[in-house]
Amino acid sequence: MSGGARRFPVILGTAILVLAGLFYGGWLLVREMDLFALERVRIEGLKRVPERELRELLPVRKGENLFRLDLREIKARLESHPWVASVQVSRDLPRTVVIQVKEEDPVAVTVLSGKLYFLNSAGRAFAEAPREALFDYPVVTVEAEELLQEEADFLRLMAWVRDKDIYLPCYESFSQVYLGRERILLYTKEGLRIQFEPKPLAALKADYRKLDRIMTYLYRNGLYRKAAAIRLDYPEGRALLAYREGKTR
16 A cells, blocks of 8 residues: 555545534534524414413523524423414524424313313313303213224314314304214204214215205205204215105115
C-alpha cells in the first residue's frame, strides 16, 4: 500500500471529527443566540377548545431560545387536554412556534360508571359531557363495554352518515344506538328501529345505502310514519320492513 493510500483514512477521519466539532459548536451557538428568542406561539385548528386552556398548559416562556424548547414535551402537555386528539409542533424561524391541533370529534354520548361521556368514532370516551349533550347527540349503550372499541366501525358509520349528509335517515334523526355482539340497533327520534348485523365499515356503508333506498320508498309513498322496524341483517341482500299495523314486506 502506498503512503498516500495509508494517509487517506487518517485524513478522512480527521475531516469527519472537524466537521462534527463544527456542527456541535454551531448547534451550541444557535441555542444561545438572541436571534431565535421566542416571541410568539401560534395555535391553529381550534374550534371547540378555548385557546387560553391550551396556553395554560404550554411549558414555554417568552424570550426562551427556540432551539432549547422540547417539542415533544409541548406535544405531550397539550395532548393531555381531553378535547385534544393530536398535536403537531414546529419551529417557524426565527421567533415563532406553530402548534397545529386536531380536536376530538364526538359522534355520540355514552354512560360509563354512572357518568355521561362524549364518544369519538374510535369508541373512546374522552371527556365528560353535560346533560344538555343528550339533546345534541345520539346515546350509545352496549352489551359489554369492550364493544365500544370492537364495534367501533358502526360509530365510524355514524360519523360517515353525518359528514356525507345525503342519506336517510340523516344523522340528526338518530336517537339511540345499541351495540351487541350479534346485532346492532339504531333507533330514530321518530321511533323507527333499524337492525344491522355487525360488519366491517365498508359492508356497513353498503347496508346503509340499501337503507337509504328503503327510506326513500317510505317517504315517497307516505308510509314512513307507519313503519315500525327495518331489518338489514337478512341474507342475500334482502331486508324486512315491518309496519305498525303488523303489515310486512
